[in-house]
Amino acid sequence: MDKLFAILGDIHANLDALNVVLDDCRAQGVTDFLCTGDVVGYNACPRECLEIIRGLGCPVVMGNHDHYVSSEQNLADFNPAAAAVIEWTRGQLTEDEMNYLANLPFVKTTMGITLVHSTMDNPEGFGYVFDHLQAEAHFSHQVTPLCFHGHTHCPMIYEKQIGAVYRIDAQDFKLPIGRKYFINVGSVGQPRDGDPRAAYVLYNPKERTIRFRRLEYDIAAAQAKIREAGLPERLAERLEVGQ
Ligand code: ZN
Numbered sequence: 001m002d003k004l005f006a007i008l009g010d011i012h013a014n015l016d017a018l019n020v021v022l023d024d025c026r027a028q029g030v031t032d033f034l035c036t037g038d039v040v041g042y043n044a045c046p047r048e049c050l051e052i053i054r055g056l057g058c059p060v061v062m063g064n065h066d067h068y069v070s071s072e073q074n075l076a077d078f079n080p081a082a083a084a085v086i087e088w089t090r091g092q093l094t095e096d097e098m099n100y101l102a103n104l105p106f107v108k109t110t111m112g113i114t115l116v117h118s119t120m121d122n123p124e125g126f127g128y129v130f131d132h133l134q135a136e137a138h139f140s141h142q143v144t145p146l147c148f149h150g151h152t153h154c155p156m157i158y159e160k161q162i163g164a165v166y167r168i169d170a171q172d173f174k175l176p177i178g179r180k181y182f183i184n185v186g187s188v189g190q191p192r193d194g195d196p197r198a199a200y201v202l203y204n205p206k207e208r209t210i211r212f213r214r215l216e217y218d219i220a221a222a223q224a225k226i227r228e229a230g231l232p233e234r235l236a237e238r239l240e241v242g243q
Contacts, residue, residue: 001031002031002204002206003031003032003204003205003206004028004029004030004031004032004202004203004204005030005031005032005033005034005113005202005203005204005205006021006025006028006030006032006033006034006200006201006202007033007034007035007036007115007148007183007185007200007201007202007203008021008033008034008035008036008185008188008200008201009035009036009037009038009063009117009148009149009150009185009187009188009200010036010037010038010063010150010151010153010186010187010188010189010190011035011038011039011049011053011187011188011189012038012039012040012041012042012043012065012187012188012189012190013039013040013041013042013043013044013045013046013048013049013089013189014042014043014045014049014188014189014190014198014222014239015043015045015048015049015052015222015225016217016218016219016221016222016225017188017189017198017215017217017222018049018052018188018189018198019217020198020215020216020217020218021188021198021200021213021215021217022052024200024213024215025200028202028213030202032058032111033056033058034058034059034110034113034115034148035053035056035058035059035060035061035115036061036063036115036116036117036148036149036150036151036185037060037061037062037063037066037104037115037117037150037151038063038064038065038066038117038150038151038187039053039060039063039066039101040065040066040069040089040093040101041063041065041066041068041069041082041085041086041089042065042082042085042189042190042235043085043189043190043222043225043226043231043235044222044225044226044228044229044231045225046069046089046092046093046097047092047093047094047097049189050093050097050100050101054100059108059110059115060104060108061104061105061106061107061108061115061116061117062101062104062105062106062117063117063150063151064117064118064126064151065082065086065089066101066104067101067104067126068086069086069089069090069093069098069101070093070098070099070101070102071102075087080232081232081234081235084231084232085231085232085235088229088230088231106123106124107120107123109143109144112144112145112146113144113146113147113148113203114142114143114144114146114147114148115147115148115149116147116148116149117149117150117151118149118151119134119137119138119141119149120138120141120142120147121137121138121140121141126151128151128152129149129151129152129156129158129182129184130152130154131167132158132165132166132167133165135158135160135165135167135182136160136165138158138182139158139160139165139180139182142160142180142182144180145175145179145180145181146175146180146181146183146203147180147181147182147183148183148184148185148201148203149182149183149184149185150184150185150186150187151184152184152192153186153187153190153191153192153193154184154186154191154192154193155170155184155185155186155193155199155201155212156168156169156170156183156184157169157170157171157173157181157182157183157184157210158181158182158183158184159179159180159181160179160180160181160182161179170184170186170212171212172209172210172211172212173209173210174207174208174209174210175208175209175210181210183201183210185199185200185201186199186200186201186212187199188200189222190238190239191242192238192242192243193242194241194242194243195214195242196219196239196240196241196242197214197215197216197217197242198214198215198216198217199212199213199214199215200213201213219239219240222236222239223236223237223239223240
């Protein structure tokens with residue numbers, strides 16, 4: 001059977017969004033999953049999402065929330081709402097779940113594809129890539145033709161040709177030979193590009209195609225879970241605007 005990869009990340013404990021994405025993956029005929037990290041944080045179902053992602057048995061890289069939840073990281077400089085959920089999540093997870101998160105790799109290369117949560121020039125620093133200059137620093141470390149990442153929660157394409165790096169809006173396309181791509185797959189559980197629908201990417205290596213998927217899910221259900229858990233109201237509100 002031909003391979004079809006689903007690349008998903010920034011799930012952020014949003015079970016309602018994750019279930020819809022996985023249903024779509026099954027409908028599309030996905031054979032392999034890859035995860036760009038941040039399984040936990042911001043939403044109220046960290047354990048359920050961890051169980052599902054671990055159950056997929058797929059490569060997963062370390063996101064900053066995964067790292068902060070599972071380490072002694074001081075949260076003083078962190079956004080207060082995000083820090084509140086990290087503290088809460090630490091109290092929810094079992095020792096085994098904490099160990100799983102603590103041992104995720106920062107970079108993973110599998111079947112000629114590289115995964116990183118933020119950038120390869122400093123994967124443990126979790127810097128943000130919003131423009132072609134930031135992508136240029138990353139590309140000097142990208143060995144494989146294709147690397148997927150997340151972290152900004154905004155789907156985007158960065159293309160490296162000889163001597164130049166370009167930023168291209170997320171769109172379905174066919175990979176030309178001889179160029180490198182650094183592709184942001186967007187966020188399953190907390191999109192921030194103004195579109196509240198869950199995001200992930202499909203990659204067909206035989207046809208060399210990349211497809212950006214967006215899916216509606218029950219946002220009200222995810223918001224109700226945030227409120228029920230007593231997590232910051234702003235985290236519920238931002239889901240419906242995709243910011
Ligand atoms: Zn994230």
